[in-house]
Amino acid sequence: MTAKNIDLSVDFAGVKFKNPFLLSSSPVSNSAEMVAQSFEAGWGGVVFKTLASGRWPIVHPSPRMNPYHYGSTKMMGLQNVEQISDRPLKDNLLDLLYLKKNYPDHPIVASVMGFSTEDWQYVAKAAEDNGADMLELNFSCPHMTIEGSGHKVGQAFPLLEGFTEAVKKVVKIPVMAKMTPNITDITEPAMFAKKGGADAISAVNTFRGISEIGRDDWIPKPNIFGVGAESGYSGPAVKPVALHFIADMAKCKGLGLPLSGIGGIETWVDVLEYLLVGATTIQVTTGIIHYGYRIVEDMAEGLRDYMASKGINEVTDLIGKALPNLKETDHFDLERQGRAEYNYDICIGCGQCYIVCNDAAGQALEWEAEKRRPKLIEDKCLSCMVCSFVCPVPGLITFKEMPKQWQRNETAVMDPSLEKELKYERFEEVDLKT
């Protein structure tokens, strides 16, 4: 199969997208001019930056973002105090009309937020009337400066249900509810949204976080003229956590709504993982803030080539495919054990494995100083595999399953002679199988 025959299009809550890659509601989808550029670059659709009624003025703090760098890696994470759109509602609606007219095959999801039931309904209707194909209800902004909005709604589940219901009453287009991750169990608010009539769920908005504190002034960043605030943290650093929220909702039996995955997506591999745990579309902001709209080219090309290599034609065939393999930890087969396996021939002798095995694992490595090579004491290996995580040579350290009769040596007691001083009685045996 060649990558040319691959179909990346998806049907998402009744709306057809040519590919599952969407801009999320943020600075990257602030105007028609920007969104048009993104469509030219290959994005399949947009969640337009959150519209409000205009009854409350929106003013952006300055500065409004702060990066979290890791060594020389830029922007592992990004913190922002970005507000919803500060443009007049009318300008935004004009931009929706422009996009609808010029890019009819690129669906527009309008993100909306209200501060009262009437407010929600007013904005929702305005968006529908001016070309929106779908709505996203912003229940999740973690740093709104206006009380009773953003993730405060997302954390007050009956309120979330009520606003969803109110919007559903006034529009015909599908409605998606955007979840905050700043809760314990995401399936709870998702179920409330469903009860309110939501047609889809998007998740997650940014995490409340503190990315950095000024070392000279002790003011958390972004430093808004002497004041910092806990606010929305995003980027690759949050991806593993965001992915679990999608998986939880996909596995939630009563929910059954299509999901739009958000959080730390930059590459086709990230997209693939979101699809595999149940997302139908994905949304990106931080990746674009880091690299620009052009990343979509690599997402599409990479995903197509991957699908071709796997003989998969339709991207929808990937959705949820990892879920059957995702279980609670009590499903593990603990009878089967293994250990690390070393290919010493390709070792370059840095010895990082030796350090971590000694300080953080089973002390299962010896060090041959002259040759500068590790030597594995096989029956001491805990199979934690941390040595392979620090090893700079791909494929040098691999996991190897051992035969049933193989036994790991238990960690030695430093001084068995202390047993005579030991105050200890064995706890009553419990048969775990009964």
Add this chain to the structure above:
Amino acid sequence: MSYAEHFQEMEKGIGLAHAIAEADRCLLCYDAPCSKACPAETDPGAFIRKLRLRNITGAIRTIKDNNILGGACGVLCPTSKLCEKECSATGISRPIEIGQIQRFLVEYGWQIGFKVFERAKERKEKVAVVGSGPAGLSCAGELAKQGYQVTVFAERSEPGGVIRYGVPAYRFDKKFFKNELQDLYDLGVEFQCNTKIEGKAGVEKLLNDGYKAVFLSPGLWGTQPLIPGPQNIQGVFTSADFLVALREERYEELGKQIKGKRVAVIGGGSVAMDCVESASKLGAKDVYLVYRRSFAQMPAEEDERLEVLRLGVHFLVLNQPVDYLTESSGKVNALKLIRTQLAEPDASSRRKPVEIKGSEWELDVDFVVEAVGQKPDEAVDWSPAVKLDKKGLIVADPESGQVSSKLIFAGGDIVRGPALVVEAVQDGKVAARAIAKALSKT
């Protein structure tokens, strides 16, 4: 035009982002091989780890505590033959730029005003250091850190010896060196410049003046005559005199003799490369590098050789200088050469150049620099206070640098012959430890 422009500053080092990227690439080896490869006990394994873990001041401390000339070594050390040669990252891609990181950290310390050293409680004993090159400064710094009262005697008007006067400024400039020297001033080291300690008598005077120990590190400033016979031909310089003249910024005097003229530099080592590059920068029309062996046999580093080739220097390899031809005024106007070919290996295990009979020829030149190796200054007689070997080098105990029961020590080129800056630094440290040990007993 200003010749000086070419001789003011060296190239900029790397910045913070580059240094962090290199630290990220470092494999942070167990029992780091780079740290075992430095003659001066530098510990890149530790200072790169500290940089990686955002402990930048600690990284600077690791470098400077061990080597008060850590910046100079970062700039001048042939790292590709030492620490970087042993780097494990070579197995993945290429070695970590250890020398550059070291230089960066030292410069960063200056930028943020971070001081590694604090003055120790003063001790009463005075120590004299003769010669202000890397060995002398290293010895002085170590002793001053322990509170000894150290005076460094420098022959020229500024301290630094070979790294101040024997290396062109575009390789190691004054501004950088001034920052590095500041640590020695801050530690209370005193400098007596324009002061030559004249051999045995001079050393004995120091001991009589109350100095409890003397460290000799005068370096090698004498030269091997290339061609036997009367010297002082006008227009013929030794490399030492040529480079000193440059570092004394006598650009007008040199420029007059070199700009638009034909210059020959004789030799194949790093110093010869510095001389041809300097002659080019002074505007010579043609610069010839005359060397009796082959290109591949030159002791200079490959990148130094390639760099001067790119400058347009003409390499006359397999040519042995035989004589100078002069005008009636006594000024050189040609170099008589004889062509050579390589025969069997000699004592240096390099193939020996043998003259080809009847192949003499004359190269018209206006200016010649002899860069054929340096030796001790014969005018200075250290004996019998210290023992000299056949080459005139001081014989010192390799474990301590001691040369006499009278607490006279020596190190650097005067003991080793031409050696690396790091090796001189190590000699200074070793002698300082031995001096401190001896003085703490008295």
